[in-house]
Amino acid sequence: MMKSLLIVYSYHHHNTEKIANVIADVLGARIEYPDKVIPEEIAEYGLIGIGSGIYYGKHHESLLSLADRLPQVSSGKVFLFSTAGITGAQKIARDHSALREKLQSKGYTVVDEFGCKGFNTNSFLKYIGGMNRGRPNAEDLHQAEEFARNLKKKHMV
Numbered sequence: 001m002m003k004s005l006l007i008v009y010s011y012h013h014h015n016t017e018k019i020a021n022v023i024a025d026v027l028g029a030r031i032e033y034p035d036k037v038i039p040e041e042i043a044e045y046g047l048i049g050i051g052s053g054i055y056y057g058k059h060h061e062s063l064l065s066l067a068d069r070l071p072q073v074s075s076g077k078v079f080l081f082s083t084a085g086i087t088g089a090q091k092i093a094r095d096h097s098a099l100r101e102k103l104q105s106k107g108y109t110v111v112d113e114f115g116c117k118g119f120n121t122n123s124f125l126k127y128i129g130g131m132n133r134g135r136p137n138a139e140d141l142h143q144a145e146e147f148a149r150n151l152k153k154k155h156m157v
Contacts, residue, residue, distance in 0.1 A: 018136050019083060019114070020049070023145075023147070027047070027049075027148055029047075035062060039069045047077050058095060075107065
């Protein structure tokens with residue numbers, strides 16, 4: 001079984017951290033924060049997951065900056081994940097596009113992507129109690145677990 005690593009930035013309500021913990025449990029993966037990752041050591045992992053909340057339509061800047069610092073590779077498997085106030089297949093694809101493009105330009109293959117709703121109190125939302133209170137919920141965590149099981153079946157055997 002190949003080694004896997006999850007690189008996660010989760011700050012406000014730890015929404016994405018909850019998703020990362022479920023995925024890491026299924027994959028037997030180590031979880032690391034972007035500022036603790038040594039870009040050259042990423043090549044030691046056969047599967048890398050990268051995720052954060054979505055900030056103004058993209059992953060957190062620390063993940064985008066890390067992607068810029070990664071060395072060019074001839075092969076590498078990565079998956080993306082996120083939590084956001086608003087989701088849906090097209091929205092997730094759009095939100096992930098900046099990070100996806102940076103990773104692909106470095107030679108990585110994005111093998112899959114996952115997104116779900118997260119509790120959001122950014123901007124004016126903090127004045128009205130936020131949106132998606134209680135998210136990610138048990139169903140979201142179950143979906144993340146299924147996502148991870150599919151990754152494991154397809155990419156870690």
